[in-house]
Amino acid sequence: MNWEDFRHWGRRAADWAADYHAGLRNRPVRAQVAPGAVLSALPDAPPEGAEAMQAIFDDFEQTLMPGMTHWQHPRFFAYFPANAAPVSVLAEYFVSAIAAQCMLWQTSPAATELETRVCDWMRQAIGLPDGFTGVIQDSASSATLCAVLTMRERALDWQGNRAGLSGQPRLRVYCSDEVHTSVDRAIWIAGLGEENLVRIPTQGATRAMDAEALRAAIAADRAAGHLPAGIIACTGGTSAGASDDIAAVMDVAEAEGLYTHVDAAWAGSAMICPEFRSLWAGVERADSVVMNPHKWLGAQFDCTTHFLRNPDDLVRTLAIQPEYLKTHGADGVVNYSEWSVPLGRRFRALKLWFLIRAHGLEGLREMIRNHVTWAQDLAARLEATEGFEIVTQPMLSLFTFRHLGAEDLDAHNQDLLNRINDDGRIYLTQTRIDGAFVIRFQAGAFTATAEDVAMAYDVITELAGT
Structure with missing residues (x-):
């Protein structure tokens, strides 16, 4: 690829990125592939000659993307967020181009x-x-x-x-x-x-x-x-x-x-x-x-x-x-x-400079306050729902819970978590509190809305059978 080719593919990459983010809610949050599925689809040996960029891009979409967990998904409620605001992605584009x-x-x-x-x-x-x-x-x-x-x-x-x-x-x-x-x-x-x-x-x-x-x-x-x-x-x-x-x-x-x-x-x-x-x-x-x-x-x-x-x-x-x-x-x-x-x-400072200037501290504060409020509201709804226990109360936008009603609560909640993540509409993870298996929830996705967090309640209670 030369820089004239890059001009064309750079535009295509920008269009792809915008379309990808616009359609994230239509994708399952966690990758739905079996272990080894991506590896088996990749050639065993590297190519001896150059391949067409279109062929590489097609394989990216068809082979790799099904095996990606979507960390920018608005209903990614697992781990902690790894947000990438659009302006930060743009800044990283410049950093990569300058390559200093x-x-x-x-x-x-x-x-x-x-x-x-x-x-x-x-x-x-x-x-x-x-x-x-x-x-x-x-x-x-x-x-x-x-x-x-x-x-x-x-x-x-x-x-x-x-x-x-x-x-x-x-x-x-x-x-x-x-x-x-x-x-x-x-x-x-x-x-x-x-x-x-x-x-x-x-x-x-x-x-x-x-x-x-x-x-x-x-x-x-x-x-x-x-x-x-x-x-x-x-x-x-x-x-x-x-x-x-x-x-x-x-x-x-x-x-x-x-x-x-x-x-x-x-x-x-x-x-x-x-x-x-x-x-x-x-x-x-x-x-x-x-x-x-x-x-x-x-x-x-x-x-x-x-x-x-x-x-x-x-x-x-x-x-x-x-x-x-x-x-x-x-x-x-x-x-x-x-x-x-x-x-x-x-040149990591560039994306932080772009981000702070493009959103302002007040814009970032509003996002964080929303996440905290929505998580607290969800915890309160689950606590008021028969069969659920809030194990640790919200600390900012993070809390833990479990579903009751089984003799082996650890196995029961592990099974519930698996069903939630296999369902694909939301993504949660687990931890242990005083030795007990519990489910973690944290709101932190940059594009999350109150409706996305409300959907978490619907999915959790539906799959728990309550």
């Missing part, structure tokens, strides 16, 4: 300086105070890894990267059982070991980390000769929206001199609405905070904003400056590759 490598200021000054600006816009939007500085990571998993590496280096007086962990005391990191599994992976990759991730029990309706148990665990580790390194708190945990008492966690962290990271990957987007900020009261005292505009706000994946009270600690942990990566004759520039694990960096 934005690892250093000098490799694309506009990309670096726009990242600085839009991160500060986001800082203001979610209510973090002056003094926090932001960087765009690929995902919250990477931001959490950066935080764990920084915890490790601070605890070891910046000697871990140089000398390794051999011969050092066991470094300990603390969190609740409600944190995302990305925390486990960060602990693995940082070389700390799963046994040194200390799980603190939770309490109350918010399933918050028990601050006194946290304090006791740290004291016990110090007495055993271990080296506490940091605490990871969460606001809006993946399973059921668990939210730690950030202020109470910070009281312990400050008394113990520990680095703190707050994972608000999903719920952080809701903090553009001032009325929801009580959920993370005390966050301004944290060292590191992460939230994902590529979830609820509508920025095309991947786009994670990572905020730091003292970015020098992160740069000291990650920066390597060989001669070929130095920027000479430009003092005071920021090279964001020194704030991230990968050296290579995409």
Whole structure:
């Protein structure tokens, strides 16, 4: 393909994308193919010669699309959203066309300086105070890894990267059982070991980390000769929206001199609405905070904003400056590759800039408030319907429920969930609360309407036979 061919196919791609989104409600939300069906339809060997673009496009539509789950579907109520607002998709189109490598200021000054600006816009939007500085990571998993590496280096007086962990005391990191599994992976990759991730029990309706148990665990580790390194708190945990008492966690962290990271990957987007900020009261005292505009706000994946009270600690942990990566004759520039694990960096700031300008914060607030209201209304309707139990009340737009009336409730609700997802009109997922199988619901699709959420009630109750 040359650029003249691209002109033609680019128009066709834009038309296809608009038609695809216009017709999403007519598609089943979750892919309805059997395992191996797509693989068996693909040639075993790569082609030796060039193939016509029309043939490639036909196979895309006929072979691949039936095997796609439609994350932009307005009735995608599973996991958390991975929204892609049209303006964000358009921005990503430009990013792909420019194809810049934005690892250093000098490799694309506009990309670096726009990242600085839009991160500060986001800082203001979610209510973090002056003094926090932001960087765009690929995902919250990477931001959490950066935080764990920084915890490790601070605890070891910046000697871990140089000398390794051999011969050092066991470094300990603390969190609740409600944190995302990305925390486990960060602990693995940082070389700390799963046994040194200390799980603190939770309490109350918010399933918050028990601050006194946290304090006791740290004291016990110090007495055993271990080296506490940091605490990871969460606001809006993946399973059921668990939210730690950030202020109470910070009281312990400050008394113990520990680095703190707050994972608000999903719920952080809701903090553009001032009325929801009580959920993370005390966050301004944290060292590191992460939230994902590529979830609820509508920025095309991947786009994670990572905020730091003292970015020098992160740069000291990650920066390597060989001669070929130095920027000479430009003092005071920021090279964001020194704030991230990968050296290579995409121009992620562009889609966030397009998104915020095209919708405005008030437009994004209206969407989030609607989702919260609709989810709360659905939970209330299910709770008032005989045979249903709300297991965890709505946390923003997320709640869990189960259907009663069977001896084996776990098997009964697994079967109900399977029937719901095989039906195709909506898509839900499951979790376990205190060991019991429950069904999750969260409203977050960019194009969802009140009618889409109301349909969820109809589908759930119809298939439950109530």
